[in-house]
Structures are given as structure tokens and as C-alpha cells.
């Protein structure tokens with residue numbers, strides 16, 4: 001079945017579009033009262049993630065309510081560590097917490113890499129239900145965390161400003177780090193393949209903690225694994241969002257993917273110079289811009305769109321939308337993108 005709105009897919013591939021497509025990272029989540037209502041009926045976040053019917057419901061909410069040009073499957077990047085044998089808990093106001101972590105090679109060897117499709121079957125089921133209920137109105141985005149970001153949580157055991165335990169491992173036990181990264185990569189390749197087979201129309205790789213690595217570390221511990229993942233997907237376009245890794249845009253630009261996510265710290269002309277002209281850029285409004293008044297949100301959005309004028313572009317924020325953002329301001333952002341005409 002053909003998509004009724006395929007702007008996102010065409011923009012990703014660099015094909016002509018009538019206007020810039022728009023969606024928001026973390027759109028399926030706490031900004032919507034309708035999400036919080038569903039969430040309140042569940043036994044916590046993980047329970048919601050593991051309920052394919054409810055996950056499909058909250059995936060579609062932003063399409064109905066905000067009129068975005070894409071849905072992103074409601075799940076989390078941390079389902080991979082869980083499937084590997086490290087369960088997580090989502091603690092209110094603190095974020096993810098892992099009771100067990102990875103400290104050495106023995107821990108890596110103990111990870112269970114078998115039966116991944118059974119263990120992640122709930123996400124695949126949620127994708128199938130979502131596809132059916134979306135009825136091809138807009139594309140469905142599948143996703144996974146990049147290996148370095150997943151490793152960071154598995155070693156650190158929770159969120160952190162510095163992830164110093166995870167970064168320490170890169171210096172003190174590089175072989176352990178590489179073995180862990182390779183295990184995560186193998187599982188992620190299989191997982192994304194299943195998402196595509198179930199109907200995902202595009203996949204995004206989130207490297208949220210890329211920016212805490214040095215350029216050399218990024219080339220050694222992040223890039224080779226992202227490349228393996230990107231090279232394993234031919235059927236649909238791929239977006240790589242390496243937050244903070246402006247210093248590696250030259251090698252990101254050589255990846256066999258269609259789109260690079262940009263955060264708001266990265267100037268568009270700099271990204272173009274570094275990554276070259278063969279990529280679509282996605283981003284990059286500061287999520288805090290949505291705390292402004294209606295006219296300020298409009299002005300900031302237009303300023304952002306002007307910077308991408310003439311380039312291949314998918315409008316988005318430079319990171320996920322913050323939970324206390326007024327959905328009305330999100331709508332202003334979306335409507336401003338849709339009514340913007342390139343002069």
C-alpha cells in the first residue's frame with residue numbers, strides 16, 4: 001500500500017517535496033494529556049512499552065492531535081539492554097535505573113544474545129498494530145539507540161551528566177568495550193531488520209551521548225558500529241542523530257544513510273561544509289524555543305527554516321521535546337513549518 005503522505009520519505013531521499021515535512025523527537029510522550037491518561041492506567045512506563053495495543057495507541061496520538069508528518073513507534077532505546085539481560089526501571093524524576101551493570105569482560109560474556117526476536121516481539125507487534133491502525137496516513141519511524149549510547153547506560157547503570165564510568169572503560173578496558181559494542185550492534189541490526197519487515201518506513205539511530213566522546217574516541221568506539229548498522233539496512237531510509245558530534249560530521253557525511261540529525265548547537269552552514277551536500281538534515285530548533293510566546297515560536301521556527309533554505313530538510317527540534325512544553329506551542333511550530341513557503 002502506498003503512503004498517503006510520503007513527504008518524510010521523499011525528503012529523506014532528497015526527492016522533490018511540496019513543503020518541508022515536520023515531526024518531533026519524543027512526540028509520543030508526556031507533552032500530551034491524552035498520553036498521560038493512558039500512562040496513568042498502566043503499571044509504569046515499562047508496562048506501557050510492553051503493551052502493543054496501548055503502545056500503538058500512544059504512537060498514533062500525535063498524528064491525530066498534532067497533525068505531524070510521521071509517527072514514531074512508542075518504545076525506548078533501553079529495550080535492547082533489557083533483552084540482553086539487564087532489565088531497567090524508569091524512576092519518576094530520575095529516569096532509567098539498571099540494578100545490574102557491565103563492569104568487565106565476564107559480564108559481557110554473560111549477556112544473553114539468543115532469542116532476541118522473541119524477547120523484543122512486543123515492539124514488533126506494536127509496529128504491526130500501528131501500521132494497521134495508521135492505514136498509511138503517514139510513515140512510521142522505527143528506531144534504536146546507537147551502540148555507544150546503549151553501552152553508556154549499561155556500564156553507568158543510570159543517566160549521568162558525564163557517564164564517567166562508561167568513559168573510563170574506554171581507557172581502562174578497551175577490549176571489553178569493543179566486545180560489548182559488537183554484541184549490542186549485532187542485536188540492533190537484527191532488531192531494526194525486524195522493525196522494517198513489520199512495516200517501519202524509515203529508521204532512526206539515536207546516539208544521544210555521542211557528544212561526550214573525544215573526536216578520536218568517536219571514530220574508534222561509535223562510528224564503526226553505527227556504520228555496521230547503517231550498512232545492514234537497504235530497504236528503507238536511515239537517519240543518524242549523533243547529538244553533539246559536530247566534530248565528526250565529516251565522517252557522518254560519508255555514511256550510507258540518507259539523513260543526519262542536527263542539534264541546535266550545530267550551525268547549518270558548518271554542517272553542510274563538513275558533511276557535504278548528499279545528506280538531508282533533520283532538526284534543529286532548540287526545544288526551549290517552544291517556551292516562548294506564540295509569535296516568538298513562529299519567529300524562531302521561521303529563522304530556523306530560513307537557515308535550511310534550498311537544502312534537503314526535515315523540520316524537527318534539535319533534541320526531544322521537553323515534557324512540560326505546551327502542546328499549543330508545538331502546534332504553532334508545526335503549523336509554521338507547514339505554511340512556510342520558500343521564497
Ligand SMILES: Cc1c2[nH]c(c1CCC(=O)O)Cc1[nH]c(c(CCC(=O)O)c1C)Cc1[nH]c(c(CCC(=O)O)c1C)Cc1[nH]c(c(C)c1CCC(=O)O)C2
Nearest residue numbers: 025026027028029045072073074075076077095206208320
Ligand atoms: C536517551 C534516550 C532514552 N530513550 C530514547 C533516547 C534517545 C533520544 C533522546 O536522547 O532523548 C528514545 C525514546 N524514548 C521514547 C521514545 C518514543 C518515541 C518518541 O516519541 O520519540 C523514543 C524515541 C519514549 C520515552 N522514554 C521515556 C519517556 C518518559 C517516561 C514516562 O512516560 O514516564 C518516554 C515517553 C523515558 C526515558 N528514556 C530514556 C531516558 C533517559 C528517559 C528518562 C528521561 C525522559 O523522560 O526523557 C532513554
